[in-house]
Amino acid sequence: MIQITFPDGAQRSYSKGSSAIDIAKSISEGLARKVLAAEVDGEIIDAMRPINNDAHLKLLTWDDKGGKSTFWHSSAHLLAEAIESIFPGTKFGIGPAIDNGFYYDIDLGGAAFGEEEIAKIEKKMKELAGQKNQYLRKEVAKTDAIEYFTQKEDPYKIELLEGLEDGKITFYSQGAFTDLCRGPHIPNTGFIKAIKLTNIAGAYWRGNEKNKMLTRVYGITYPSQKELDDYLLLLEEAKKRDHRKLGKELELFTFSEKVGSGLPLWLPKGAMLRERLQQFLQKAQIESGYLPVITPHIGSKQLYVTSGHWDKYGKDSFRPITTPNEGEEFMLKPMNCPHHCEIYKSSPRSYKDLPLRLAEFGTVYRYEQSGELHGLTRVRGFTQDDAHLFCRPEQVKEEFKKVIDLVMYVFTSLDFHDFTAQISLRDQEDRSKYIGSEENWLIAENSIIEAAAEKGLNTVVEYGEAAFYGPKLDFMVKDALGRSWQLGTIQVDYNLPERFELEYVDADNTKKRPVMIHRAPFGSMERFTAVLLEHCAGNFPVWLAPEQVKVLPISDKFGDYALEVVKLLKAADIRASVDDRQEKIGKKIRDTELMKTPYMLIVGEKEMNEQKVAVRKHGEGDQGVMLNTEFVIFLTNIIKEQTAGTKN
């Protein structure tokens, strides 16, 4: 008999060799039907595998991350089986589960897949799933495994095998398909009820750009059609909210081939939105003791030689520009910190001056590979909401806490309530690649961990993810569709103070080196705008909306009154204009609704005579009539309320 311990701590005895499915059956048949895999002492294995020793057992279902990934991994095998049956001779690379579904990399030997092939494969997968074929695990000797794939002429599998240790090699088969695989897998293909192949793309073999480009087929599967439909609906919604689409529709920004790719042009409405965001943050920063500074868009190449960036990124940057006569070289600034270091150095600093917080909405230029550009989220010219905090080592923790406060304040003000923080620390094995003293690193790493804990942040610690110059904390926010974005970042830096020889005079009259903290709550105005746009689907809160109110006269007889109302609104700092086109009111309302303007004021004879406005709210419709002065107070209050949490 073996002793099985369940996650809730309960213990039960089973006969040796019972599988997770057997154990699930002893609890309930319904549960047994849902079990996809089992986590035994922390390791995920097939639900059908016999358990021979006392163990902690967690039954994994669709609701567990491990269950989902097992399900999708098995689906990848099903995809491969379908491809092999329709296109014999296809060579297979790897086929893992990913966050949303799975893929399989295949070599078609020069052929290409189109819609037709995809539809065929999908159909075949459904057919094979219906056969409820079991996923059978088999341990094989390395030589036999190599022999198998040599016969099959599958060079990629042989390459994978060469990197594996004999004695630990397993094959999984379902139906007519056998694959080299560590597993685990779901019991049989019958669990896979809904299948959708989503995408085809090229991908390098083993992710190396020197290797051959394989065809990657992406797909997603679910245990029910309903769940697949929900997912497809979500994809559709995401498409509707795509910031590139909304940016065009709402006239926020554009790109021009003539100006150059990756160089966004902010249109008036987009610029207004960005200004509002900037003012909002600027105000909060000034209240938190930041000092705004301004630096030029270029800097001597020497500056970046000093900072070390020339060495590290010089060849991947825009080439330096040179002066015509003297041949001096200048770089378009790829970052603001070296300039800020020089501001720090512009005057001797005392320990009493620290922390010194220099802030700048600094526009930087980076040469991004052409294939990387994407809407506003990946561009070649962008503005960081940058600041550098120069402080004494023992102030790092306190400063970190303050920055965390600021970042959380920014996020919640903009209606992002679901976020986690990733703490990136040094590689625990190899510390040679980091600069800065062990002592300082320990202070910084502990400061971050403690600061995050004291602020009650939901954190994940990643070892080996720290920058070479210091540990960092990145904020990941979830948007309204549940998608994760990396936004704000806080980074400790020992490198630049060293390289720029920054100093302060301490209380004991000795010169000391300050620590520098880089931080950007938005990350960049471009990227943040994109994320915000997708988060709120273009329906900005009134305080941010580029245009807050549109006044719609019923006919142009009431145009003058409409102008009067706009004047009243503008006097109260409300962004408003009149739709004075000779269109019917229905048309004006429709167009304004499509522009997602938060409020419409419809004015006709009745309103004009009584100094009133008929209020219509975007997405909600008629709100009734009120005095125009009343509306100004009404809206001003709403804006005040929306920014109440904010320091606006």
Added chain:
RNA sequence: GCCACUUUAGCUCAGAUGGUAGAGCAACUGAUUCGUAAUCAGUAGGUCAGCGGUUCAAGUCCGCUUAUCGGCUCCA
């Protein structure tokens, strides 16, 4: 940078198999002066992304380039 798809009017898109371009919306003009998501009519607008090639003839076929898009790789 690499692979695949795409590039037609301001926008969204039609234009089998080669025979010198079309719709809706937007714009402009006129009529209409209107009560909560599209008034009617007319006009104008395109060297079919650019360059080169094949052909009697290219939006259509073939190269190269630009940009977009989906991935890969990269991201101070």
